[in-house]
């Protein structure tokens with residue numbers, strides 16, 4: 026699933042894990058503070074009045090709709106509307122569970138309990154072992170109806186059940202008995218796979234139509250005019266993403282006729298309505314349809330998820346006929362699914378529209394920030410949702426995937442040719458050159474994204490875009506757009522889109538979703554992330570990573586992703602290095618023995634060099650090292666682009682690393698050789714000196730690579746030479762009196778430790794071997810201006826300011842910063858020329874002034890970890906800042922990223938200013954000079 030849709034899926038758990046029923050409602054008006062009408066046939070005549078309470082009032086009125094009285098058609102529709110809301114779903118009433126469990130206070134618990142409760146119910150439905158015993162609240166007529174429910178095998182009854190005529194006295198006469206549970210108890214007890222369904226059942230309950238109990242064979246509802254009424258369940262046609270609807274076949278308790286209750290997406294229900302009869306002048310079907318469409322549009326534009334509710338009454342012959350087909354379909358071994366779908370299709374036709382509902386689907390806390398951060402990190406975010414377009418666009422705006430003023434390219438097409446034409450026209454308009462598919466994949470750099478353009482398409486258009494004749498152009502277009510929103514997508518389309526991006530663009534893909542409809546997409550993507558929420562655990566079970574909240578994705582990618590990449594890159598480089606050093610130490614000895622293959626290092630040491638003596642250091646780097654703090658990485662998503670561009674492991678890093686290894690082995694070997702020259706040093710004693718210097722050099726190299734020291738780092742790096750080498754070798758030399766022929770090490774190192782020719786190389790070789798690396802490191806740290814280098818400098822300066830060291834131990838700039846109150850902001854603002862911007866001036870701090878081509882704006886942030894790091898200049902529309910405006914900022918953190926036209930501020934010179942106000946004046950002067 027897409028990020029935005031995940032967010033939308035989680036409205037109920039929002040607000041600090043509190044499940045707040047009042048956050049959503051089908052009717053919205055009273056509860057959500059939204060003045061939205063509910064579209065029903067009953068409300069059709071009075072659509073301009075507030076229908077929310079009107080509907081509930083109408084249901085509860087003394088002369089309101091009742092099953093035991095003859096009511097008007099309009100009243101019956103109102104009753105059916107609420108019955109669909111209450112019954113057409115897979116909601117289980119787990120009233121006996123403690124509220125804390127059933128209310129799903131914790132996401133994980135709720136997901137598990139939802140899953141298990143719903144699964145239990147589904148098992149019951151499919152097994153149908155025994156018809157339920159008539160309970161006390163069952164009215165006599167309902168009891169007859171219940172017993173008339175089909176047998177477990179769903180075999181069509183040879184004779185239709187006795188028609189049940191509802192007799193007035195069979196239902197409780199007079200005032201109906203009150204509902205046995207309170208609204209609060211019931212709403213807490215509803216456990217649903219889908220949060221929308223739970224919202225609908227709760228809304229129906231609050232309006233007066235209460236689902237009290239559900240088992241495999243029947244549903245017990247409470248109605249204001251009738252009390253408890255049991256509806257025998259004949260068949261449940263579960264929701265699936267291809268049909269986009271769900272139906273329940275029940276017996277109407279009033280007439281005992283089969284009655285199909287359906288709810289689903291507008292596109293899945295409105296096409297299946299019974300055509301209106303022009304001869305029937307009483308029918309207001311057209312009017313209801315018109316109003317329902319109008320209301321749904323209002324709901325969608327308000328960002329609500331809409332559903333259409335419909336009903337169909339069948340007669341016994343129709344039902345028996347259908348049941349025969351359905352039973353045959355169920356018994357098929359091959360093509361069972363298709364046959365069942367055909368049977369469902371046949372029944373779910375000729376529907377009568379009852380109305381529509383809108384469920385508010387709020388974004389999780391932090392969702393918008395997360396999407397914004399991912400986009401800032403250079404990650405292309407595509408939203409693939411089953412929602413309708415209007416709702417998805419609203420959600421896109423809410424999560425800041427779409428921005429105001431953006432050009433929305435809305436693709437509607439009925440054929441691949443039409444889709445191809447539209448796409449190619451837009452490509453021409455955007456001035457994008459055509460490229461064949463293989464070139465797109467082989468391309469090194471991604472094209473620049475146009476911030477002002479977003480692409481929106483629905484499932485039908487997407488199907489044509491996935492056609493192989495159109496897909497290449499579609500991808501070219503999609504790449505140009507800052508966001509892509511695919512609506513009304515099926516699970517298979519979601520997977521196909523991910524597969525297309527992965528294969529054709531050669532990109533690493535991450536799919537995140539929370540529902541069963543996201544499973545195939547999650548499995549197709551390179552990295553699958555499941556959100557455990559109200560929609561069950563399927564997504565989590567299929568995913569590589571599981572999160573409880575969408576906002577945790579930011580930390581997963583920007584912090585842990587970044588760390589992981591950096592650690593693995595440096596660990597791999599180190600592993601190549603140490604193997605090369607070891608092999609080369611053996612190789613140099615071959616120059617002295619005519620390449621005979623004789624080695625100067627004992628067998629045990631050869632094995633242990635890699636296995637124990639130099640293995641802990643890279644492991645600790647690979648697991649624990651952190652070159653940038655989590656705060657800096659979270660505050661500066663743009664740092665993620667370094668990882669995306671593989672900056673820590675470029676081909677030249679590898680070759681330089683190997684060259685360095687060759688150099689170090691050369692130094693280690695020949696320094697030991699010079700020490701042993703013209704002495705009585707034996708081959709194994711010389712070997713000990715080489716191994717020892719090699720271990721110390723490799724560990725010192727490792728120490729240079731460490732970015733964040735911890736106790737484990739110290740243990741690994743001190744333990745490797747002291748314990749894994751010296752202690753081990755001494756013990757082996759003392760113990761091994763006559764072993765390991767021919768290199769019996771007995772007393773060799775113990776004797777060597779007493780000689781200067783052993784110790785001198787131990788000191789000299791590491792220093793000489795590591796000097797080039799140290800010099801290059803120092804040079805690069807001083808001169809590099811890329812994002813990571815800037816962040817590292819900021820981090821170390823902040824650390825030195827926080828440090829409790831005496832001032833004379835700090836560098837002059839750190840001492841100045843500490844005097845100025847810390848950080849790199851405040852009075853001391855430094856303007857320095859940035860290497861990659863022509864004529865740009867950069868200063869560290871928290872506020873930024875960013876300008877391109879004469880337009881300039883201000884961006885401020887109070888986060889002290891936020892750096893003015895920008896890979897691309899950005900344009901902030903607005904007039905250039907005046908000196909006064911800049912000076913006004915002097916009381917706050919201030920920094921500049923000012924782009925001139927080659928002259929003016931910065932202008933290739935390094936400018937140092939004393940105070941923010943003088944920096945402001947300089948900038949303003951620069952502005953005048955350059956814009």
Ligand SMILES: Nc1ncnc2c1ncn2[C@@H]1O[C@H](COP(=O)(O)OP(=O)(O)OP(=O)(O)O)[C@@H](O)[C@H]1O
Nearest residue numbers: 030264266269270271288289290410411412540542
């Ligand atoms: N339980 C349900 N009963 C009837 N119709 C449903 C049900 N759940 C969803 N729908 C309808 O089917 C459409 C598609 O549902 P689907 O689950 O594929 O995607 P979604 O829930 O809208 O979005 P997402 O992709 O974010 O999960 C929904 O927009 C809704 O109109």
Ligand SMILES: [Mg+2]
Nearest residue numbers: 219411540542
């Ligand atoms: Mg869904």
